[in-house]
Amino acid sequence: MLLDRNNYHLFQPLLYQVATAGLEPEQIAKPVRAILRGQKNFDFRMVEVTGVDFAQRRLATSGGPISYDFLVLAHGGETNFFGLDSMMKHGLGLKDIGDAVTIRNHVLTCFEQAMLETDPERRRAKLTFIVVGGGPTGVEMAGALSELIRLVLVKDYPRLNIKDVRILLLEATDKLLASMPERLREAAGKTLWRKWIDVRFGATVADFDGEQIRLKSGEIIPAHTVIWAAGVRAAGLSARLGLPTARQGRIAVEPTLQVQGHPDVYIIGDAAYGEQNGEPLPMVAPVAIQMAETVARNIARALHNKPLQQFRYHDQGTLATIGRNAAVAHVFGLNLSGFPAWVMWLVVHIIQLIGFRNKLFVLLNWAWDYFFYERAARLITRD
Amino acid sequence: MLLDRNNYHLFQPLLYQVATAGLEPEQIAKPVRAILRGQKNFDFRMVEVTGVDFAQRRLATSGGPISYDFLVLAHGGETNFFGLDSMMKHGLGLKDIGDAVTIRNHVLTCFEQAMLETDPERRRAKLTFIVVGGGPTGVEMAGALSELIRLVLVKDYPRLNIKDVRILLLEATDKLLASMPERLREAAGKTLWRKWIDVRFGATVADFDGEQIRLKSGEIIPAHTVIWAAGVRAAGLSARLGLPTARQGRIAVEPTLQVQGHPDVYIIGDAAYGEQNGEPLPMVAPVAIQMAETVARNIARALHNKPLQQFRYHDQGTLATIGRNAAVAHVFGLNLSGFPAWVMWLVVHIIQLIGFRNKLFVLLNWAWDYFFYERAARLITRD
Numbered sequence: 001m002l003l004d005r006n007n008y009h010l011f012q013p014l015l016y017q018v019a020t021a022g023l024e025p026e027q028i029a030k031p032v033r034a035i036l037r038g039q040k041n042f043d044f045r046m047v048e049v050t051g052v053d054f055a056q057r058r059l060a061t062s063g064g065p066i067s068y069d070f071l072v073l074a075h076g077g078e079t080n081f082f083g084l085d086s087m088m089k090h091g092l093g094l095k096d097i098g099d100a101v102t103i104r105n106h107v108l109t110c111f112e113q114a115m116l117e118t119d120p121e122r123r124r125a126k127l128t129f130i131v132v133g134g135g136p137t138g139v140e141m142a143g144a145l146s147e148l149i150r151l152v153l154v155k156d157y158p159r160l161n162i163k164d165v166r167i168l169l170l171e172a173t174d175k176l177l178a179s180m181p182e183r184l185r186e187a188a189g190k191t192l193w194r195k196w197i198d199v200r201f202g203a204t205v206a207d208f209d210g211e212q213i214r215l216k217s218g219e220i221i222p223a224h225t226v227i228w229a230a231g232v233r234a235a236g237l238s239a240r241l242g243l244p245t246a247r248q249g250r251i252a253v254e255p256t257l258q259v260q261g262h263p264d265v266y267i268i269g270d271a272a273y274g275e276q277n278g279e280p281l282p283m284v285a286p287v288a289i290q291m292a293e294t295v296a297r298n299i300a301r302a303l304h305n306k307p308l309q310q311f312r313y314h315d316q317g318t319l320a321t322i323g324r325n326a327a328v329a330h331v332f333g334l335n336l337s338g339f340p341a342w343v344m345w346l347v348v349h350i351i352q353l354i355g356f357r358n359k360l361f362v363l364l365n366w367a368w369d370y371f372f373y374e375r376a377a378r379l380i381t382r383d
Numbered sequence: 384m385l386l387d388r389n390n391y392h393l394f395q396p397l398l399y400q401v402a403t404a405g406l407e408p409e410q411i412a413k414p415v416r417a418i419l420r421g422q423k424n425f426d427f428r429m430v431e432v433t434g435v436d437f438a439q440r441r442l443a444t445s446g447g448p449i450s451y452d453f454l455v456l457a458h459g460g461e462t463n464f465f466g467l468d469s470m471m472k473h474g475l476g477l478k479d480i481g482d483a484v485t486i487r488n489h490v491l492t493c494f495e496q497a498m499l500e501t502d503p504e505r506r507r508a509k510l511t512f513i514v515v516g517g518g519p520t521g522v523e524m525a526g527a528l529s530e531l532i533r534l535v536l537v538k539d540y541p542r543l544n545i546k547d548v549r550i551l552l553l554e555a556t557d558k559l560l561a562s563m564p565e566r567l568r569e570a571a572g573k574t575l576w577r578k579w580i581d582v583r584f585g586a587t588v589a590d591f592d593g594e595q596i597r598l599k600s601g602e603i604i605p606a607h608t609v610i611w612a613a614g615v616r617a618a619g620l621s622a623r624l625g626l627p628t629a630r631q632g633r634i635a636v637e638p639t640l641q642v643q644g645h646p647d648v649y650i651i652g653d654a655a656y657g658e659q660n661g662e663p664l665p666m667v668a669p670v671a672i673q674m675a676e677t678v679a680r681n682i683a684r685a686l687h688n689k690p691l692q693q694f695r696y697h698d699q700g701t702l703a704t705i706g707r708n709a710a711v712a713h714v715f716g717l718n719l720s721g722f723p724a725w726v727m728w729l730v731v732h733i734i735q736l737i738g739f740r741n742k743l744f745v746l747l748n749w750a751w752d753y754f755f756y757e758r759a760a761r762l763i764t765r766d
Contacts, residue, residue, distance in 0.1 A: 007495060008763070029762050034539065037539065046763070047499065063499040097764055376409060
């Protein structure tokens with residue numbers, strides 16, 4: 001039985017394209033019941049899990065208690081604002097469909113409001129877009145935002161002075177895409193600059209009140225939009241389990257992915273904390289997928305009283321796209337940048353999308369946008 | 384200059400397909416700026432018009448005052464609950480994208496909650512769906528809802544007892560699709576019955592508290608979903624213009640579509656009240672489109688001091704679809720039902736959708752759903 005508070009599976013790596021009006025939310029999500037329709041022994045309940053009674057082997061949920069024999073917790077991650085209250089209030093995270101649609105509406109509304117604004121300073125503030133975090137999410141978001149504005153919105157707003165538009169990417173360290181080799185990091189930085197994105201290193205955010213952002217250095221930048229891609233942590237459920245948490249609220253698991261002292265409970269994905277070669281496992285989708293495979297095998301082995309396997313992560317590399325024809329790829333021992341990396345990015349993401357229909361519609365959308373310099377989903381659907 | 388509180392044009396006739404998870408909102412809407420990009424002398428402002436000062440020729444808007452030489456008011460219609468407060472609060476209208484997504488989320492949530500419900504009476508109430516109003520919107524909505532449930536959701540919910548599901552269509556008079564000839568009205572009624580829709584004539588709603596609906600007859604039906612398709616009226620702005628209003632809050636216009644006493648102000652669409660052959664003009668899209676053409680010509684004539692044309696509505700007929708292979712069409716003097724009417728409905732609606740991309744994606748969606756008995760957009764995106 002699968003429990004989830006949403007009725008769909010979301011392909012998070014393309015969320016930033018929903019946020020920049022390139023894809024429609026329905027194209028990167030698929031109803032859980034549709035995905036697992038063929039499984040005769042499968043049941044789904046749309047509930048929110050609020051706690052676990054490990055002794056009684058029972059979950060507390062919004063739909064009443066549910067008992068289990070084996071429990072796999074895969075409740076994932078959420079945006080980590082690192083306790084920065086002002087950012088939690090005014091910043092825009094990017095972890096679910098609601099977040100992505102909120103960013104889309106907000107960015108487009110800024111342009112509409114800028115057209116009504118007579119004061120040039122206030123207009124420039126409305127047209128200043130700040131992305132915080134130089135990991136893959138921040139880099140992809142900044143690149144897509146730049147293309148949305150410079151390839152598409154310029155045509156929508158013939159009275160817009162493009163010199164009023166600023167996009168900044170703030171990174172607290174001195175590295176973009178820290179997990180990539182240096183050559184690709186440099187390539188990514190250059191590509192961002194070529195897209196008129198002002199990349200700032202050593203830039204730590206101190207405060208954001210919705211109208212201006214203040215950096216630790218004392219610098220103040222008037223801006224109405226801050227997209228926060230600077231961190232993830234384990235989702236809230238982790239803190240309510242009564243288990244000791246490690247970094248980012250994650251729960252340490254045994255090498256078999258079992259919870260210490262509860263051999264019938266497994267944790268996988270962003271919520272699980274494990275180490276490999278002395279390094280913490282990254283909070284990325286490939287780790288979660290490979291963990292799921294190990295747990296499935298381990299539960300089968302437990303049922304047959306066989307010894308359990310230890311989890312080993314096989315790092316297949318990292319990919320990040322920075323717009324048309326531009327990406328960096330560190331995969332299968334290869335280091336690619338530019339067009340070859342971009343093609344690899346396309347292929348890998350289309351393959352991983354669940355369902356033929358989603359693959360088809362996303363491909364069509366990409367082809368359309370590529371050839372016509374368009375983003376069809378640029379609707380402001382709510383405030 | 385075009386003013387609108389939304390940044391997109393919405394093709395309302397397909398809204399019911401968004402509400403039943405068949406289409407994605409982005410596929411039946413197109414950004415205004417994209418539609419009119421080619422027009423060099425065109426400007427758009429996303430504002431809400433709050434009033435008109437006819438003497439000063441000035442609009443009051445959420446973005447400040449805007450002056451005009453000629454004014455065309457095309458603010459359209461909204462759901463008319465006929466002062467039924469309980470329905471305004473608990474009933475679901477269907478006039479914009481937000482309404483459609485709300486219905487989709489609500490219907491799918493009812494199914495998820497029904498699966499958690501152990502009390503059979505409460506489960507049946509959650510699975511009882513009531514559509515009020517036997518006009519084209521109500522008929523199309525009921526038909527699409529029945530197909531969503533009986534062709535698609537049954538596969539999603541293998542533990543669902545389909546006998547627990549009820550769909551009712553309540554009509555206050557003794558006619559469905561009153562503007563159609565009798566033969567087609569009968570055909571529509573039969574098709575609805577064949578889709579297990581319980582069509583009730585002479586059924587007037589007295590009250591709905593979110594858990595049960597009470598009819599004037601005293602009958603009480605436990606149901607958690609009431610979709611209100613029983614009426615439209617002119618949108619709220621009409622009442623704030625200080626002009627005398629006719630039926631449904633519409634404003635009576637001269638045969639030239641000018642407002643009496645204000646020759647530089649025109650009203651078109653659902654907000655305008657006109658009569659032809661002693662009958663009020665219906666509140667439908669073809670009237671609005673033809674009125675727009677007349678007003679465009681009249682403004683050009685006024686600028687050249689030529690006499691203005693009188694508006695004449697050319698009724699091209701009515702179409703309503705009731706699901707796969709089934710529709711009724713009263714067009715070009717022809718009365719069609721069943722498959723030929725359905726094909727005509729498809730062709731007419733694809734032609735009228737704005738933009739080649741929308742046409743392509745809607746056609747692909749329809750083909751996919753037709754052959755695979757699917758509705759891809761069945762996500763519950765918010766509460």
